[in-house]
Amino acid sequence: MSEQVQKESMFSPKNIKLLTDPIGKDNPITVQVLGICSALAVTAKLEPAIVMSISVMFVLGAGNVIISLLRNTIPQRIRIIVQLVIIAALVILVDQVLKAYAYDVSKQLSVFVGLIITNCIIMGRFEAFSMANKPWPSFLDGIGNSIGYGMILVIVAFFRELFGSGTILGWEVFKSIGLYDLGYVNNGFMILPPMALITVGIIIWVQRSRNPELIKE
Amino acid sequence: MQEIFNIFIKSIFIDNMVFAYFLGMCSYIAVSKTVDTSVGLGAAVIFVLGFTVPVNYLLNEYLLEPGALVWLGEEFAEVDLSFLSFIMFIAVIASMVQLVEMVVEKFAPALYASLGIFLPLIAVNCAILGGSLFMQEREYQSLGEATSFALGSGLGFFLAIVGIAAIREKIHYSNVPGPLKGIGITFIITGLMGIAFMSFLGIKL
Numbered sequence: 001m002s003e004q005v006q007k008e009s010m011f012s013p014k015n016i017k018l019l020t021d022p023i024g025k026d027n028p029i030t031v032q033v034l035g036i037c038s039a040l041a042v043t044a045k046l047e048p049a050i051v052m053s054i055s056v057m058f059v060l061g062a063g064n065v066i067i068s069l070l071r072n073t074i075p076q077r078i079r080i081i082v083q084l085v086i087i088a089a090l091v092i093l094v095d096q097v098l099k100a101y102a103y104d105v106s107k108q109l110s111v112f113v114g115l116i117i118t119n120c121i122i123m124g125r126f127e128a129f130s131m132a133n134k135p136w137p138s139f140l141d142g143i144g145n146s147i148g149y150g151m152i153l154v155i156v157a158f159f160r161e162l163f164g165s166g167t168i169l170g171w172e173v174f175k176s177i178g179l180y181d182l183g184y185v186n187n188g189f190m191i192l193p194p195m196a197l198i199t200v201g202i203i204i205w206v207q208r209s210r211n212p213e214l215i216k217e
Numbered sequence: 218m219q220e221i222f223n224i225f226i227k228s229i230f231i232d233n234m235v236f237a238y239f240l241g242m243c244s245y246i247a248v249s250k251t252v253d254t255s256v257g258l259g260a261a262v263i264f265v266l267g268f269t270v271p272v273n274y275l276l277n278e279y280l281l282e283p284g285a286l287v288w289l290g291e292e293f294a295e296v297d298l299s300f301l302s303f304i305m306f307i308a309v310i311a312s313m314v315q316l317v318e319m320v321v322e323k324f325a326p327a328l329y330a331s332l333g334i335f336l337p338l339i340a341v342n343c344a345i346l347g348g349s350l351f352m353q354e355r356e357y358q359s360l361g362e363a364t365s366f367a368l369g370s371g372l373g374f375f376l377a378i379v380g381i382a383a384i385r386e387k388i389h390y391s392n393v394p395g396p397l398k399g400i401g402i403t404f405i406i407t408g409l410m411g412i413a414f415m416s417f418l419g420i421k422l
Contacts, residue, residue: 033400036242037343080340081311088304096300111350114303118343120243193237194411201397201404208396 010136018140022148025211028121029152030204035121038112039153040196046169048108049157051098053150055113057143059090060122064142068130083126084117091116121149156199164190221365224357228369231418234344235377236411238351241344245378246403255382256375258339263371265339266348269313270367271360273306273349281305306349314340344374381407 028034035056042048066086067074074082095113098106106113116122125145130138161167166174166186174180189195208214234240241262248258279285281302286293318336322329329336339345348370357363384406393402 033246034243036246037239037347040239040242081308084307084311084340085304088307092300092303095303111347111354114306114350115240115343115347117303117307118341118346120341120343123341192415193239194408194415196239197404197408197411201401201408204401204404205394205397208401212396 015137015140018137019144019147022141022145023151024148025214027148027152027207028124028145029149029200030207031214032121032124034124035119035149036200038115038119039149039156040193040200041112042109043153043157043160043196043199044164044191045108046154046157046161048105049153050150051102051105052109052112053146053153055094055098056116056119056121056149057146058094059087059116060125060142060146061139062142063087063090063122064125064130064138065135067126068133068135068138071131071133074131079131080123083123087117087122121145152200152203155203156196159199160190160195163187164195221361224362225365225369226420228366229373229376230414231420232370233373233377233414234347234370235374235407236414238347240347241342241374244339244342245374245381245407246400249378249382249385249403252379252382252386255378259371259375259378261336261339262342262344262374263368265310265314265317265336265345266367266371266374267364268317269306269310269345270348270352271364272309272313274352274357274360274363276305276309277302277353302350302353306346310345310349311340344370377410380410 022028025031029036029039038052038056042052063086067083070082091114094116095106098109098113125142129141133141158168161169162173164187166172166179174184174186228234232238235242235245244258249255277285279288281298283297283299284294285298286296314336318329321336348367351370352363352366355366357366381403385403388402388406397405
């Protein structure tokens with residue numbers, strides 16, 4: 001085993017696959033159906049969605065490495081509690097940093113920063129990957145999955161903010177191209193919670209019709 | 218008393234965990250294939266929320282809040298431990314789930330058999346931690362209010378998951394476009410159910 005690893009370069013095709021798979025055909029949200037709670041709740045505007053993605057990337061990347069380093073010392077019976085404590089410690093770090101440097105966004109995210117702890121992507125990756133793999137692949141797996149997660153968040157938030165408030169990151173797109181003068185009115189429905197679900201549903205629809213091998217049942 | 222009842226109704230319908238805040242979505246989608254299992258999960262969520270939120274309320278009140286340590290003596294009035302709340306809450310939830318599991322197994326084997334694997338899974342259900350965090354954020358005034366909020370939220374989750382499970386059982390016989398089958402249509406139906414639940418928004422309590 002160790003010889004094999006020595007021969008393997010840090011960016012071997014296998015490792016690159018760990019990074020790119022979750023972005024497309026093994027996406028945590030649309031295919032593995034993990035971490036939906038937070039994905040839907042923070043996507044009414046683009047900015048909180050981006051902050052949330054970066055937070056999850058930090059927690060998942062660092063957490064995967066820590067779990068992977070500890071994987072041989074964690075007793076099987078209490079592993080869930082150990083994992084939860086590690087995640088909670090990382091999330092407290094994120095929360096305190098956000099409160100110090102991005103207070104407005106942290107207020108908008110409200111309880112959802114804390115809910116990164118129970119984000120199923122993180123527990124899911126710990127259980128499925130980093131408990132059984134070395135630190136470097138685990139790190140790549142964590143980053144890949146959080147990019148896949150962040151990508152869906154950004155897509156959903158982009159459409160919801162654009163059609164719901166007519167802005168992108170606070171910049172008034174529709175106003176500057178003069179759409180309002182033509183009689184366009186913002187679709188307030190896009191900002192409401194149910195629309196997030198429907199948007200994700202449509203993304204899944206588009207993705208699966210382009211990759212028929214993902215269709216189950 | 219009326220305030221407590223208002224919070225109960227509000228947390229079932231208006232601030233529904235699933236439709237208004239998307240909490241517990243993962244298990245909501247994963248376990249809602251049949252009505253039987255979703256009843257089991259819903260019951261377990263009510264159960265665990267009903268235990269953990271009051272316990273976390275007491276912790277928050279007497280340990281974590283700014284100035285909560287006054288009962289130890291005047292010199293502790295300045296201490297603010299609220300940054301520890303995530304780790305305390307999740308520790309309480311994980312251990313309460315374990316405890317509830319053991320108690321239920323001992324005294325109500327029939328219930329234990331029907332809840333089955335859902336009890337341990339609940340430790341990582343966002344709805345449970347979300348319940349505690351909302352309790353902290355909304356600053357409920359008494360133990361009674363916190364408990365009624367917990368039971369109401371649990372019941373709201375129960376209604377949502379049983380509803381979607383019933384719809385999914387029926388939709389099995391419908392002609393859904395291939396790529397939309399499974400989770401795609403589930404998302405869209407949940408959105409539509411959310412719109413229906415939004416009609417409760419007009420209620421003033």
